[in-house]
Amino acid sequence: MITVSLIGGLGNQMFQYAAGKALAERHGVALALDLSGFRNYALRSFLLDRLLVPEAAPAMAAEATAEKPADHYARSLWRQRIDRLLGRAGLPKLAPSANNYREPFFHYDPAFEALGPQTSLFGYFQSERYFASIAEPLRDWLSPREPFGEAAASVLARIEASRLPVSVHVRRGDYLKPGAVEFHGILGEPYYRQALGRLEGAIGQDPELFVFSDDPAAAEQVLNFVPKSRLVHVCGDPERPWEDMALMARCRHHVIANSSFSWWGAWLNRAPDKVVVAPRAWFAPHELSKRNTGDLYPPGWLLV
Numbered sequence: 001m002i003t004v005s006l007i008g009g010l011g012n013q014m015f016q017y018a019a020g021k022a023l024a025e026r027h028g029v030a031l032a033l034d035l036s037g038f039r040n041y042a043l044r045s046f047l048l049d050r051l052l053v054p055e056a057a058p059a060m061a062a063e064a065t066a067e068k069p070a071d072h073y074a075r076s077l078w079r080q081r082i083d084r085l086l087g088r089a090g091l092p093k094l095a096p097s098a099n100n101y102r103e104p105f106f107h108y109d110p111a112f113e114a115l116g117p118q119t120s121l122f123g124y125f126q127s128e129r130y131f132a133s134i135a136e137p138l139r140d141w142l143s144p145r146e147p148f149g150e151a152a153a154s155v156l157a158r159i160e161a162s163r164l165p166v167s168v169h170v171r172r173g174d175y176l177k178p179g180a181v182e183f184h185g186i187l188g189e190p191y192y193r194q195a196l197g198r199l200e201g202a203i204g205q206d207p208e209l210f211v212f213s214d215d216p217a218a219a220e221q222v223l224n225f226v227p228k229s230r231l232v233h234v235c236g237d238p239e240r241p242w243e244d245m246a247l248m249a250r251c252r253h254h255v256i257a258n259s260s261f262s263w264w265g266a267w268l269n270r271a272p273d274k275v276v277v278a279p280r281a282w283f284a285p286h287e288l289s290k291r292n293t294g295d296l297y298p299p300g301w302l303l304v
Contacts, residue, residue, distance in 0.1 A: 001024075001029055001030050001031070001032055001117075001118060002020050002023050002024040002027070002029060002030070002031050002032070002117065002118075002119055002120075002121065003020070003031075003032045003033075003034050003119070003120040003121065004016050004017065004019065004020030004031065004032075004033060004034065004120075004121040005034040005036070005037055005120070005121065005122050006033055006034060006035060006037060006038070006046065006048070007037035007038070007044070008044055008124070008260075009044050009047075009241075009260070009261065010047045010048075010241050010242060010245065010261065010264075011245075011259065011260025011261040011263060011264050012124055012260055013046070013047060013048050014048070014142055014260070014264050015124055015125050015126050015130075015260060016121070016123070016124065016125055017033070017048055017053060017055075017142075018125070018130065018131035018134075018138055018142075019112070019121060019123075019125035019130040019131055020033075020121050021055075021131065021134060021138065021141070022130060022131040022132075022133055022134045022138075023112070023115060023119065023121070025133070025134050026133065027116070027117035028117075029117045029118075030055075031055050032055065032058075032059065032062075033048070033055050033056065033058075033059035034059075034120070035059055035060070035063045036063075046059075046060070047241070047242065049145070050144065050145055050146070050240075050242045051141065051142050051143060051144060051145055051242060052140060052141050052142070052143050052144075052145050053141050053142070054141065099116070099118050099119050099120060100119070100120045100122065101115055101119050101120065101121050101122070101123075102122045102123060103121075103122065103123025103124060103125060105291070105292070106124075106126065106291040106292060106293065106296075107127065107291070107292040107293070107294060107295040107296075108127040108129040108130065108295040112130060126260065126263075126296055127295040127296055128267070128295075128298045129295055139268055139270060142264070142268060143246070143268075144242050144243065144246050148243055148246075149237065149240060149243065151235070151236070151237065152236065152237070152240070152243040152244075152246075152247060155210070155232075155234050155236075155247055156247060156250060158210075158232060159210060159247065159250050159251060160250070162208045162210075163208065164203070164205055164206075164207040164208060164252055164253075165207065165208055165210055165250075165251040165252050166199065166207040166208065166209050166210065166251055166252060166253045166254065166255065167209075167210050167212060167247075167248040167251040167253075167254045167255070167256075167262070167265060167266070168192070168196075168209050168210065168211050168212070168219075168223070168254075168255045169212050169213070169248070169254075169255070169256050169257040169259060169261070169262035169265065170187075170192070170211065170212070170213035170215065170218060170219035170222055170223070170257060171187070171213070171214065171257040171258065171259040171261070171262070172186070172213065172214055172215035172218045173214035173215060181284075182284055182286075182287075183283065183284060183287050184258060184283060184284060184287075185258065185281055185283055185284035185285070185287075185288075187222075187257055187258060187279055187281070188222055189221070189222045189223075189224070189225070191279055191281075191304060192222050192223060192255065193225055194304045195255045195277040195279070195304045196209075196226070196255060196277075198277050198302055198304055199253060199255055199275055199277050199302075202275045202302065203253060203275055206230065207230070207252070207253065208230055208232060209223070209226060209230055209231050209232065210232045210234055210247070210248075210251055211223065211231055211232065211233045211234060212234050212236065212244050212247070212248060212262070212265075213233075214238070216233055216235070219233065220233070234247065241261070244261075244265075245261060245264055245265045245268070246268070247265075248262060248265025248266065248268075248269075249264075249265055249266075249268035249269045250269075251269070252269075252271065252274065253274055253275040253276070254266035254269065254274065254275070254276045254277070255277045256276065256277070256278050256279075257279070258279050258281065258282045258283070263278075263296075266278075266301075267298065275302065276298075276300075276301045276302065277301070277302045277303075277304055278297055278301050278302070278303055278304070279303070279304060280293075280303045280304065282296060
């Protein structure tokens with residue numbers, strides 16, 4: 001069995017699931033979802049049960065019925081902290097736990113391909129290279145389990161009626177919190193101006209922009225250079241984020257933020273000739289210098 005430890009928001013959970021599912025499919029074994037990371041993490045909750053993920057219901061049942069569920073995520077964090085302290089002291093790290101794999105860096109790790117059929121995964125796995133082998137069925141598994149609510153259905157009808165719908169994601173929200181803003185960085189008007197110029201140059205037309213944001217005022221400000229007649233501000237339900245992501249995927253082309261949420265919104269679009277514009281600055285400058293983000297972007301995505 002392959003086990004993957006889940007943590008973070010919907011986009012991060014999808015990356016972790018996709019990597020674990022690809023490894024399980026490669027070996028022809030079952031995949032188990034470890035939800036222990038959510039027990040003491042009030043900011044996020046498990047959301048894969050809102051999608052057609054076949055392992056979601058068994059994972060929730062196991063978490064609910066276990067008398068003393070193992071906190072694999074907390075143990076993993078403990079080992080990480082100990083290893084950091086040992087490293088600072090110039091001492092060797094703890095011996096790796098048998099059958100445990102912790103993602104060693106941000107970019108794709110080729111050693112992932114050699115992992116065996118009895119492996120527990122810890123990490124974020126933010127690269128299509130981890131799960132390209134199951135891309136088509138994965139898009140089905142990551143589809144919403146239930147029909148759209150009334151508001152989302154109305155937006156979908158407008159997207160389907162649009163001559164050339166393009167999703168534009170403006171991320172603020174938790175990115176503005178102390179610590180987060182220094183880590184993630186914030187994309188402003190210069191990025192969106194350049195990104196839309198690059199997109200329109202690639203498609204040769206003026207699209208209708210469906211704007212997805214957790215801060216409508218900020219989105220309006222950074223897109224002030226676009227005629228209002230070309231903007232459709234999507235007021236999604238924050239309690240149903242999977243709907244906004246699915247609506248993004250129904251658009252023709254995409255301008256994404258430095259966010260796994262809109263990364264998936266673009267990736268889930270099955271159109272072979274879609275144009276996706278993404279930011280080179282996935283993190284704030286001092287954090288970006290520590291990471292190789294080259295494997296984050298699928299082939300063909302345009303970087304600004």
